[in-house]
Amino acid sequence: MHRSRPVVGLPLALVVAVGAMSGWGSGTATAAPEAGGTLYVNHGVACSDTGTGTQSLPFCTVQAAADVVEPGDTVRILGSSLSAYSQAVTLTRSGTSDEPITFSGAPLPTSRSQAVLATPASAPALTLKGVHDVRVESLAFSDEHHSDVVAVTGSDHVTLDRLNVANSAPTVPVTGTAIGVDGTSSDVTVSRTSIYAGTAYGVRVESGAARVTVTTNAILSQQQGGIAVSGAADTDVTSNTVFTPCAAGISLDGGSSGVVENNVAITLNSRQSKACPAPTAPLYAVSADSASRVTADYNVAASGGSASTPARTEYSWAGTSYATSAAFRGGTGQGTHDLDGITAPPGTPSEHSPLIDSADATAPGELTTDQEGHPRVDDLLVADTGNGTSRPDRGALERQDTLTVSADDDPTPPKGLAPLGISMKTDATSAWGAPLAYSVDFGDGSDPATGTPGMPVAHTYATPGRYTTRITVTEPDGTSAQKSYAGVAAGTATPPTTALSVAPDTASGQVDAGSAQFTVAAPADPWEVAYRTLDYGDGTRENLLSDVQEPARPSHQYAAPGTYTATLTQTDLFGRTTTARTTFHAADAFVAMTPQWDTEKTIAAHGVLKLSAATLRADSNGTDAVQLQLVTSNAKASGALTLYPHGTTRPATGDTTFEPGRTTTAETTVKVTPTGAVDLYNGSSGAVTVNVATVGLQTHAQYADTYHPVTPARLLDTRTGTGGTRSPVAGNHSLTLTVGGTHGVPANADAVVLDVTATTTKASGDLTVATHSTNDSVVNGPYWTTGQTATAQVVIPVYDGKVVLHNDSKASANLVADLAGWYGTTANGSEFLPVTPARILNTRTGTGTGKVARLAAHATLKLKVTGAHGVPATGVTAADLNLTVPSASGSGYLVAFPDGTSRPGVYSLSFTKGHTTTARTLVKAGTDGEIALYNAGTTSVDVYADLLGDYDVFPAR
Known part of the structure; x- marks a missing residue:
């Protein structure tokens, strides 16, 4: 009867080069003992x-478990x-013989990790001292010091099984022993263990030891010897594979007795060096x-590099060297079934x-x-x-089917689509020609x-599923x-549904x-x-991850403000598609700036001054518009300044x-080009000096503030005491x-955002507004x-x-401050959409009102600011306007306020008889x-009213 090793898709092959023995010592994990008889050690957890x-709550150290x-x-x-x-x-x-002590590094069923004991410089990693009936299995050892690793002293009935001793090959002479059995120990078995290059000896049995078995081990490149037995009685060395380019593979001396059978010693021609002191030592x-x-028989002396007879002496027996197995048999009568003159890798035999x-x-x-836990089998x-009925292979590893x-x-x-009928078959084969049957679990x-094999089976899936x-086989x-x-x-029967939603990106109260x-x-x-594919509506799309067990949360940064329709297209396994759409309103949020008056230029009559992005401080991420303060002086003639994006048509x-x-x-407020530049046009017949400062940015790609318009309210009036002061403010x-x-x-x-006014002025002057806690922000x-x-109207940071x-001024003036709105956290705020400047009101032409007529004294006109010029029809909370009263026939002021609300007692623009006055008005819109x-x-x-942009409900609906 034979047994085979199952392999799916690929034949078994274990090829191991010098210095690498992949797969040796992997073994098979032992099942965990019954609960109550197990002590746990794990320093990787509490x-x-x-x-x-x-x-x-395991022990932290192995010694703590060994002590109890x-x-x-x-x-x-x-x-x-x-x-x-x-x-x-x-x-x-x-x-005891009935209840041995076991130390195991075999992984738990839920883990593939194997415990490793690192050898310290002062002593072996593990010493069994004066003990009996002990088993150590499935432990790995790291030997960084090339010293003794496992030592059995004064002990009996000890089994060391499926150990792994690993380290890099030394470059200088070393003296350590991977597994040592001293002369006062007996009945010790070393089995199915991998020992890599790193010590002087792989397994060493000292004089006086008795009944030691060294079986089915894989040992690589030791400096002084793979398996060395000295003066030990009844020592059996069986079915080991020893790769020994530098030293004797298996040696017995000092009056030792025992059996040496079924071993494979493999050599490569090596030159003498510090790390390889005896390259001509015999294999046995x-x-x-x-x-x-x-007694020695059924052993192999093999070459790891070519099929020629190894150059090294194969045997040294009773002081006589024998170059071949034939010579050995003829000279000693031993080794009747030995083999040589073959090539053998230090792994599984090839077919x-x-x-x-x-x-x-x-x-x-x-x-x-065998050394990996596979059964010894008969290769057909x-x-x-x-000899015998189980037909084992020579060496530590067994060839499997x-x-x-x-x-x-x-x-x-x-x-x-369900119900789904399928058929399935297999053409599985056995490399050894064994008859096969198969079954199919349909899941x-x-x-x-x-x-x-070759005959199909059929099945019908009645219920939808994967x-x-x-x-x-x-x-x-x-x-x-x-x-x-x-x-x-x-x-x-129907494809899976889709659902898509969107929200703006907010963090710490900003958006x-x-x-x-x-x-x-x-x-x-x-x-x-x-x-699934998500089209963001701006010409870009993204293929979403195929794992759809959890909601996907892709993000997208739009390159410009606007309204975008994103479309999710979902395709199922059968080619059916479903879609879902959602709309996102990409807009701007406000970054307040500390004004820097660094642009003072004189513009000739009808001249244009180009303001760069760097000058306007508009070269930061996603800036779509800038809020500027303009101060004009030294005008040679009356006129107006017009701001517009560089390279575009100048608006009226x-x-x-x-x-x-x-x-x-x-x-x-002025919209900027993608490069951030703005043109400033002097519409006068004479030159004028202009000073420009940036007081804020509108950006779609930075975390910033939303705007909160309010119904205009008076905060300060020194004429009435509103705001706590009831007297004019003295000059300076x-x-x-x-x-x-x-x-x-x-x-x-x-x-x-404040409308600030000076009235009952006693001398010419001007008013500045600054933050209280710092002098950096002054407008x-x-x-x-x-x-x-x-x-x-001014925008000023507040700290x-x-x-x-x-x-x-040199003289006193009464001061008035009216609140128009504020910038801050996103809750109930508004986001900004800049527009191309447009005149939406002109009482001289009827634009905005439908009739040519001045605004009468103490009269009110209504101005529609939504649904045209790029402004949405709904959701608008405020309009950003420039108001102008040209050549006023008398003095007075305008009040701008939300339609449908009571008129507040505030100033929005003050005008003087015979003069033209322009002022920005950021005013809340009525519900209509x-x-x-x-x-x-x-x-x-x-x-006149010129539209610069609008504020919309955040997030836009």
Whole structure:
């Protein structure tokens, strides 16, 4: 009877080069002992050496377990090579013949890691001292010091099984021993262990030891010897593979006795060096005082590089060297079945190798499994030349049968709508020609179907789902191999639904108003989805991850403000598509800037001044518009300044007006080009000097503030005491005004929008507005002449809820401050959309009103600001306007306020008889999308309104 090793798709091959022995010592994990007889060691988790070593609270060190272990207990050492136990462990406690003590580094079923003990410089990693009935298995050792690793001293009935001793090959002479058995020990077995280059000796048995078995081990490149036995009685060295380019592979001396059988010693021609002190040592050496007590047979002297007879001496027996196995047999009568003159890798024998089925199954110490735990089997392709019935191969590794399951053995068809009928078969083969049968588990809970290779089986999936089918191929003796296919899909009658939603990207109360955070819901039948594509509506798209078990949350930064329709297209396994759409309004949020008056230029009559992005500080991420303050002086003639994006057509609008002999100030908003540049046009017949400062940016790609418009409210009036002061402010004096925490402005607002006015002025001058806690942010309010009432709207950062108004005049003036809105956290705020400047009101032409008529004294007109010029029809909360009263026939002021609300007593623009005045007005819109303009003067006036942008509900609906 033979057994085979299952392999799916590929034949078994283990090729190991010098210095690498991949696969040696992997073994098979031992099942965990019954609970209650196990002590756990795991320094990779919460642990304690003062506890009882439970799995939930294991020991931290192996020594702690060794100090308390009792007969019948198993010490389970958990860990990996990434976290070795660097300690010298000494065991002095013993088991009994019925209840041995076991130390195991075999992984738990849920883990593939194996515990590693690192050898310290001072002592072996593990010493068994004066103990009996002890088993150490499935432990790995790291020997960085090339010193002794495992030492058995004064002990008996000890088994060391499936150990792994690893380290890089030394470059200088070393003295350590991987596994040592001293002369006071007996009944010791070293089995199925891998020992890599790193020590002087692999396994060393010292004089006086008795009944030691060294079997089925794989040993690589030791400096002084692979297996060295000196003066030990009844020592059996069986079925080991020793790769020994530098030293004797197996040696017995000092009057040792025992059996040497079924071993494979492999050599390469090597030159002498510090690391290779004896490259001409024999592969097998038995001294004269041991020769009469040792039986040797079924051994192999092989070359690892060519098929020629090895150049080294194969045997040294009783002081005589023998170059070949034939010479050895003739000279000693030993080695009747020995082999040489062959090539053998230090791993699994290749098919048809002379090593296969040629060993002595009755050799003392011969195991029923090989070094990796595979059974010793009869290869049907090789004639049996060994002794016994189990037909083992020579050496530590056994050639196994290869079961090949074709990669083409897939369900047909692999998908379709339920009920789905499929067929499946296999053309599996045995490399040794064994008869096969197979069964198919269809993965839906039905009974498996059976067949023979080449014969298909059929099945119908009645319920929609994705199923894993599994083919199991079996030989008559029960050996099997499996192949799984996870692609059978029985689809639903309708494709999975899709759902798509979007929200702006917010953080810490601010918004990146052009960044969309999408949510793609997981479908009810996620297994049915093949792929999904999200088109962002701006010419870009993204293929979403195929894992649809959880909602997907892609994000997208839009390159410009606008309204975008994103489309999710979902395709299922059967080619059916479903879509979902959502709309995102990419817009701007506000970044308040500290004004820097660094652009003072004189512009010739009808000249254009180009302002670069760097000059405007508009070269930061996603800037779409800038809020500027303009101060004009030294005008040679009356006129107006117009701002517009560089390279575009100049609009018929005005941002500020000026005239000779006067200094004027105004804030305004201007859209910028993708490069950030702006053109400033002087519409006058004479030159004018202009000073420009940036007070804020509107950006779609930075975390910034939203705007909160309010119904205009008076915060300060020194004529009435509103705001806490009831007297004019003296020349060159200041007044501190609290704006945070009042009239709906939160204490933590980042900036406020104020209409500031000077009235009952006693001399010419101007008003500045500054932050209270710092002098960095200062903006200019209105300039005036003696007796003039002047108003300007300003945006000013707020750090402690207060601002400072300074009367920069030689004489007193009453000061008025009216609140228009504030910038801050996103809750209930508004986002900005810049537009191409457009004149939406002109009472001289009827634009905006439908009739040519001045705005009469104490009269109100309504102006629609929504639904045209790029402004949405709904959701608008405020309009950004420049208001102009040209050539006023009398003095007075305008009040701008939301239509449908009571008119507030505030100043929006103050005008003077005979002069043209322009002022920015950021005004809240009524629920009907209209604003109201009231003429508080005593004479009728013409009014222009130029639209610069709009604020919309955040997030936009």
